[in-house]
Amino acid sequence: MTETFRIERPSFDPATGKALFPFRLNDLAFTEVLTLPAGADASAAASPAFRKVLDLTALVLGVSYFKLRAPFAIEAPQIPLTAAERAFVIDVYENGLGEFYARNNLARFGKLTLSAPDDADERKPAIALPDRTLLPIGGGKDSLVSVDLLTHTGVDFTPFAVNPKGPILTSVEAIGAPPLYVTRTLDAEMIRLGQQEGYYNGHVPSTAINSMIAALCALLYGYSQIVLSNERSASEGNVMFDGRETNHQYSKSLGFELLIADTLANATGGALKYFSLLRPYSEARIASLFTQSTRFDAVFSSCNRNFRLTGNDGPLWCGDCPKCHFVFLIFAPFMKKERLLRIFGKNLLDTPANEHSFRELAGLTGQKPWECVGEILEAAACFYTLTRHADWHEDAVVRAVKADLFAQYGEEKLQLAMAECLTDSRDHHIPPALAARVAAYAV
Incomplete structure (x- = not known):
C-alpha cells in the first residue's frame, strides 16, 4: 500500500479563537489546535486573505505529523493552491525538513509529490491592515536586539510568541509592552508515536511554523508587518546530504525569508510585509x-x-x-x-x-x-x-x-x-526607510 499524508481543510471560530487543523497519515487521524486571543476581527476572519493564510498554515503545520513516516505523497484535496504556493509548500517539506532527512538517512529531495486543486487567482484582494508591527520574541539575544533597534528608531511593536515559557516570558516582562500569545496544542497521539519504533522523529522548521501562526494573528488583530530577528549567518548550512546542502536553520535563511514573504504578500494583496531586521548582521x-x-x-x-x-x-x-x-x-x-x-x-x-x-x-x-x-x-x-x-x-x-x-x-x-x-551586508529585505534609520542608529 502506498503511504500518503493528507491535509484536510482547517477551520477557525472567531467566537472561541480556536483554529482546528486535521491531518491523516495512512489510517491515523490527528487534530492540532491553535488557541488565539479574544478580540479577533470577524470581518478579517471572513476575508479571502485569511482563508488563504489559514490554508497555508495547515500545510506548514503538517510537517510535524508528516515526519512520523515521511511518505512520498502529500495530498490536500480541499485546499486550492497556485503554482507559487505549491513551490512554497514543497520547499517547506524538502528543505525545511532537510536536517530531519539527513539525520534519519531518508532520501526525499526532488521526490515528494503534492496533490491539490489549482487556484488560478495568483494574488488575493488586499486586506486593510493598520501600520503596526508584530515582533516574534524567542527569549534569546537576537529578538532583544531587534527590540532595541525598533525602540530607538521609533517603531511601536507588539511582542509575539507561541507557547511562551521561560526566557520568553521573562524577556517580554522586561520589554514592558503587552504581548500577543498563541497556544499551540499538538496532537498527543503524534507525540506518543514519535517515540515508538517504526516511526521517525526529528527537527522541524519551527520558524516557518511560528511565522505562519504570526501571519494569522497579523490579519485577525491588525498588523501590517511581521519583523523577524534572523541574522545572515543563518543561511549557512551544516552538511551535504542527498545531493543538497542541509541547514538546521533553513527557515531562518534569507532564501526562505524571500519565499515566505512573497507567499504572504500574494495571499494578502500586498498588505502584509515579512522581513528580518537583523539580516545585514553576523x-x-x-x-x-x-x-x-x-x-x-x-x-x-x-x-x-x-x-x-x-x-x-x-x-x-x-x-x-x-x-x-x-x-x-x-x-x-x-x-x-x-x-x-x-x-x-x-x-x-x-x-x-x-x-x-x-x-x-x-x-x-x-x-x-x-x-x-x-x-x-x-x-x-x-x-x-x-x-x-x-x-x-x-x-x-x-x-x-x-x-x-x-x-x-x-x-x-x-x-x-x-x-x-563587523561589516553590515546589503543583502536583506528590510524596507528602505526603516533600513536607513536602523543603520544610522546601529553604529
Missing part, C-alpha cells in the same frame, strides 16, 4: 549590539534546553551545549569578562571538557553542530580575536586551539574574517 555584530545595554542580562537565554516540550526548571544557561558555547564565544570579544561570567555563571572557555565542542564550532574537527549557531569562519575569527585579548588569551580552550587555528586558517584570513563579520 552573529558577532549582533553580540556587539547586545552589549550596549545590560537591560536583558538576567532574563535572556539562547540555550535550547529552555525550549523543550517539557520545559526546564534549571538555570538559563546549561553551559554544556554547542549553543551555550557559541553564544559565549561571540560575546567574549565585545563584553567585559566579569559581565559575561555573571550571565553564564562560569567561564566556558576555561573548562577543558568544552574543547571538542568549541573545535567543532570553529571548523577544527567534525561538522558544524545541528544547532542555531553562526558561520564556522565567524567562530574561528572570534577565537582569533581572543588569542590577542588580555582577558581571554590565557584561558584553557583558547590556548588549546590557538596553534591549530592559525595553522588551518592563517592570521591574515582570520583578521579579514573578523573585519567582514
Whole structure:
C-alpha cells in the first residue's frame, strides 16, 4: 500500500479563537489546535486573505505529523493552491525538513509529490491592515536586539510568541509592552508515536511554523508587518546530504525569508510585509549590539534546553551545549569578562571538557553542530580575536586551539574574517526607510 499524508481543510471560530487543523497519515487521524486571543476581527476572519493564510498554515503545520513516516505523497484535496504556493509548500517539506532527512538517512529531495486543486487567482484582494508591527520574541539575544533597534528608531511593536515559557516570558516582562500569545496544542497521539519504533522523529522548521501562526494573528488583530530577528549567518548550512546542502536553520535563511514573504504578500494583496531586521548582521555584530545595554542580562537565554516540550526548571544557561558555547564565544570579544561570567555563571572557555565542542564550532574537527549557531569562519575569527585579548588569551580552550587555528586558517584570513563579520551586508529585505534609520542608529 502506498503511504500518503493528507491535509484536510482547517477551520477557525472567531467566537472561541480556536483554529482546528486535521491531518491523516495512512489510517491515523490527528487534530492540532491553535488557541488565539479574544478580540479577533470577524470581518478579517471572513476575508479571502485569511482563508488563504489559514490554508497555508495547515500545510506548514503538517510537517510535524508528516515526519512520523515521511511518505512520498502529500495530498490536500480541499485546499486550492497556485503554482507559487505549491513551490512554497514543497520547499517547506524538502528543505525545511532537510536536517530531519539527513539525520534519519531518508532520501526525499526532488521526490515528494503534492496533490491539490489549482487556484488560478495568483494574488488575493488586499486586506486593510493598520501600520503596526508584530515582533516574534524567542527569549534569546537576537529578538532583544531587534527590540532595541525598533525602540530607538521609533517603531511601536507588539511582542509575539507561541507557547511562551521561560526566557520568553521573562524577556517580554522586561520589554514592558503587552504581548500577543498563541497556544499551540499538538496532537498527543503524534507525540506518543514519535517515540515508538517504526516511526521517525526529528527537527522541524519551527520558524516557518511560528511565522505562519504570526501571519494569522497579523490579519485577525491588525498588523501590517511581521519583523523577524534572523541574522545572515543563518543561511549557512551544516552538511551535504542527498545531493543538497542541509541547514538546521533553513527557515531562518534569507532564501526562505524571500519565499515566505512573497507567499504572504500574494495571499494578502500586498498588505502584509515579512522581513528580518537583523539580516545585514553576523552573529558577532549582533553580540556587539547586545552589549550596549545590560537591560536583558538576567532574563535572556539562547540555550535550547529552555525550549523543550517539557520545559526546564534549571538555570538559563546549561553551559554544556554547542549553543551555550557559541553564544559565549561571540560575546567574549565585545563584553567585559566579569559581565559575561555573571550571565553564564562560569567561564566556558576555561573548562577543558568544552574543547571538542568549541573545535567543532570553529571548523577544527567534525561538522558544524545541528544547532542555531553562526558561520564556522565567524567562530574561528572570534577565537582569533581572543588569542590577542588580555582577558581571554590565557584561558584553557583558547590556548588549546590557538596553534591549530592559525595553522588551518592563517592570521591574515582570520583578521579579514573578523573585519567582514563587523561589516553590515546589503543583502536583506528590510524596507528602505526603516533600513536607513536602523543603520544610522546601529553604529
